[in-house]
Amino acid sequence: MDGLVSISHLLEALKAGYAFLDPELRIVRSNARFRETHPSSPSLQDLPVFDVLPETVGLEEVLKALRSGEKTSFTLQYIAREASPDILYLRLVLVGTRDPEKPVLVVLSDETEQARILQRVQQQSFEIRLMRSLLNEKQAALAAGLIGSSGAMVRLRNTIEKLSAIPSSTILIRGETGTGKSLVARMIHLSTDLRDRPFVEFNCAAVPESLLESELFGHEKGAFTHAVSQKKGLLEEADDGTLFLDEIGDIRLNLQAKLLTVLDSRKFRRLGSIREINTRFRLIAATHRDLRSMVKEGSFREDLYYRIQVITLDCPPLRNLEDDVIRIARHFIQVYAREFGKPVAGLTPEAENKLKGYRWPGNVRELRNVIERAMIFTENPSLDSRDIQLQSTGEDAPVQTVETLPDGGLSFEELERRLLKQALERARGNQSRAARLLKMSRDTFRYRLEKHKLLE
Amino acid sequence: MFNKKICLRGEFGVGKTSLVRRFVHDLFSDDYITTLGVKVTEKVLPPIEKNGKPHQYRFMIWDIAGTEEGRIQHESYWTGASGALIVADLCRPDTFAHAKKIMDHFLAINPGASVVIAGNKADLIQRQEIAAHEKTLKEIAGEISRPVFITSAKSGLSVEESFIGLAEGMLA
């Protein structure tokens, strides 16, 4: 337009979708990328922009101001769109052109990648804070704490109790996945005087390396590209409370060094700031990795290792806990019996044998899932061995066949649709739970729901 | 049919997305997936009578990312809204004050817009507690005489009523 480059070439090169609007705000020219965002109608020619982009409803005043030149542009960031199998995030920009035939330009660009990262970071912090605020209610449930009367479990509980008397020391919790490391960390926090202070839980393996540091230390506005506002780090949030760093073995060496400095000096700086902030917190770290051999390999700092392993707790794998498998299973049966309103009393002897004979690679978490699933499906007064579906035994896990193919054939699509709906109903709308019933990941499940238009 | 833009606002995790899902799709999930940015969903409301005449609205429902301690980001999301459902979490009384802040801010941008306050997650707290919380929310809303609904996205309690309340506010 200003003669240097054609706007449409520029926008194509930027991989943006665009459309021009006529004075009646109808679409008069658009590129393929723009039309992709509205796949239900092949041509958008002459359609009112309000029909094509529901986000523009209500923006009549803005559009008027763009046409009159009163305003030059208007931006909406991170507009989410369901796009199978995932969500797409778009940036919508409206620009006034001063061309009387085509007075407004609409530009759509893809921001999905950046949005996903931000979403994950916020998910971590919001989820923890929401849980913490509901902790009082959960506290009662947690009071049951670690179930089990095997020697290993009794020792673990005793140690936790002793630790309540020394509230400042650093603690390292080791154990396979699902053995109760997070539960133990929370119990330690609740058993000390820090009870009413923050418990800040952070899974170091769940956030990309590049964002770990700003999550921990916080940042000032503008410290890096995505730092749109100032933000407290977890070190600050945990002040006077407990910082629980799950999967600490997944932190890289340079951040390990910085963490060690904080532990020694009890001071740190936000990214982009020169001001030192004092902080006091109890560190509880957990990992399923063997830190000692990581030290030997050089992937974990020896000095940090010695700093955090002052007191070590081992969460034993479920297969070593003798009859605790049954005790814990009974506990979960009670929990789900209440939740689902099903009067299931316990386990038949065959079911008990089946549970005892299994290796439980996913430990208590896996046991909980197995019981949950059984409780959803069972019609029996006690869980039977056929209710118990184990993942990896190979033998003895008959695939429940739904039906044999009728002579006249059947609609596979319809069958899939019905199973999806049934799973959702049984799981009372909880998608993760429904996905587990069908032994698929939540993403796959959502993808299929979408395929059958069972999702928004 | 009138197309109207309405916004859901409130602290993170108060149940905005869940209220929209219940209202539009009649579904609920216990999972928490925080909303980033905004997601717009359409829903046609049942006709509303006013002076013997039926009025029908199509809502463009803006489910907007939650705030942290009432801090406002992305103000442009609010431009041109005819109404707002301001949501607080009955289990987290600290979200009440934030709701007030957000409501004031919204009305400054869209004076005259319809506003309804929802105290959500009623299924999680005791009856006696509800009455006290409702009173607090009514005090907040009462200053500008806007209606308060005690809702549960999980049980469906007063979810539709809240959205219809918004439409009625537009007719007033």
Ligand SMILES: Nc1nc2c(ncn2[C@@H]2O[C@H](COP(=O)(O)OP(=O)(O)OP(=O)(O)O)[C@@H](O)[C@H]2O)c(=O)[nH]1
């Ligand atoms: N029991 C109960 N739980 C609810 C209710 N409404 C929402 N929740 C739960 O509260 C959590 C947060 O709900 P969301 O709807 O995602 O909250 P939101 O306000 O959209 O959160 P952000 O997008 O992060 O701002 C989820 O785990 C929901 O299942 C309710 O009425 N009752």
Ligand SMILES: Nc1ncnc2c1ncn2[C@@H]1O[C@H](COP(=O)(O)OP(=O)(O)O)[C@@H](O)[C@H]1O
């Ligand atoms: N001994 C136990 N008694 C009762 N529940 C347990 C026990 N150990 C673990 N759990 C439960 O099992 C699940 C997995 O535990 P979690 O602490 O998340 O494991 P980890 O952090 O080691 O992966 C949680 O629901 C937890 O409450």
Ligand SMILES: [Mg+2]
């Ligand atoms: Mg864990």
Ligand SMILES: [Mg+2]
């Ligand atoms: Mg949401």
